[in-house]
Amino acid sequence: MATTIIIPRKDWKPKDVVKGMEHPGKSVKRVAGGWIHDLCASRKVICLCTSCTHKFNPGRLGYIREKDFPVVQAKCDGCNTFDSRATAYFFEETYYQVRSTPAERRRNTEKSLLNLKREGTLSLGQTIRKG
Numbered sequence: 001m002a003t004t005i006i007i008p009r010k011d012w013k014p015k016d017v018v019k020g021m022e023h024p025g026k027s028v029k030r031v032a033g034g035w036i037h038d039l040c041a042s043r044k045v046i047c048l049c050t051s052c053t054h055k056f057n058p059g060r061l062g063y064i065r066e067k068d069f070p071v072v073q074a075k076c077d078g079c080n081t082f083d084s085r086a087t088a089y090f091f092e093e094t095y096y097q098v099r100s101t102p103a104e105r106r107r108n109t110e111k112s113l114l115n116l117k118r119e120g121t122l123s124l125g126q127t128i129r130k131g
């Protein structure tokens, strides 16, 4: 087996590396629906502009709409236009593995408050504003 030595031609900055990892998106000849179904099959995040959002049924494909950040700035996966008010959809199983829900954050805050009360650093009458 031959050994390959790769010599970089230029100084790669982190911005260049991230840009290189970015997918070029849907080709011009491709139908948007088929492209989005391929993204769904590989469980990628789907960003749709305001005019393409109504064409996508997230529940049927096991996707969920991002509720903490209802608006994202992204290039639409359906029509390839940049939209500053796009909507992001996540594969439901991946979403709950990666993101914390408001109920989880609330539960963690209550747990830490209970620990503070047990340790005695927080008096019983004292309250901390929940964020």
Ligand SMILES: [Zn+2]
Binding pocket: 048, 049, 050, 051, 052, 076, 077, 078, 079, 080, 081
């Ligand atoms: Zn669109």
